[in-house]
Amino acid sequence: MSTPEQDKALQDMLRELDITPAPDGFTDRVMEHVQMAPAPKPIQYKAPIGRWGWVAIAAAFISLCVAGLGSNYEFPAVMPEVHIGEFLPTLPFADVSPAIPLALIALSAILVLERMLSKNRLVR
């Protein structure tokens, strides 16, 4: 068994050993092949949300507002002096029906669809 000293000496010798250099003109020969090869396409990235994605978000937002405003909330003619606790139950979305969850589901569906249609975001 080699001693730790011998092993260390061997490691030092290994560090001294010259690497086998590539033959002369190696780079030129590689570049000749490279010039004939098809160039690699640059990497392009699309925005994470496409145009239709933004349209979908806007549409969903508008429908959410419409659904909220179309509820049985009645705007007070004059803003009364109310405590926050009293005011909260009368917020537009407070007692709106299933319109909000439906709008949210629609929004998710549209976004998922948009993602699927745009396939791979990374364009090669």
Add this chain to the structure above:
Amino acid sequence: MDDSLLIKLTLDGNQQAYAALVDRYKDLAYSIAVRIVKDAQDAEEVAQDAFVKAYKSLNTFRGASKFSTWLYTIVYHAALSKARKLKRFTPLNQVEAAEIPDDSRHADSMSDLTAEERQRFLAQAMDRLHPIDATLLNLFYFDEQPVQEIANITKMSVSNVKVRLHRARKQLHTELNRLLQSEIRSIL
């Protein structure tokens, strides 16, 4: 100029930038190839093909590892594939089964040699090692690649790389002793 900038320039169509990358890594790439295929001409072909392959797929390089690691991985596996095709390759498990003789009688003789003689004996002993062991030593000692990077290149586990490096040094020691013994015998 750092690698990432050269890669970007290459992807923008500047082939001179790629020539700079080839120039930077050609020696170790060639050295890996020659250790495995054991023939200068075949090694040059393997290294050249690896550089061309790397160029063609440069847009797939994500920068998760160093460019050198990515490139050496291509060279290493291309060289293994070539060696297998040329039937110059013994699977690792067969080598593992072989016992490494324990011989350190002439271990200190190396220190009596000149630097030039040491280089010659060491190079000869490296040639006698299993191609994968020689490549591991190449990467670890000449290029000072960390064990983790070597594991990535060779697709071995970190612990396996460590064990193989230890065994490779032991084997190298034995081969050096054999060479020195035959040298002494020839002088006497």
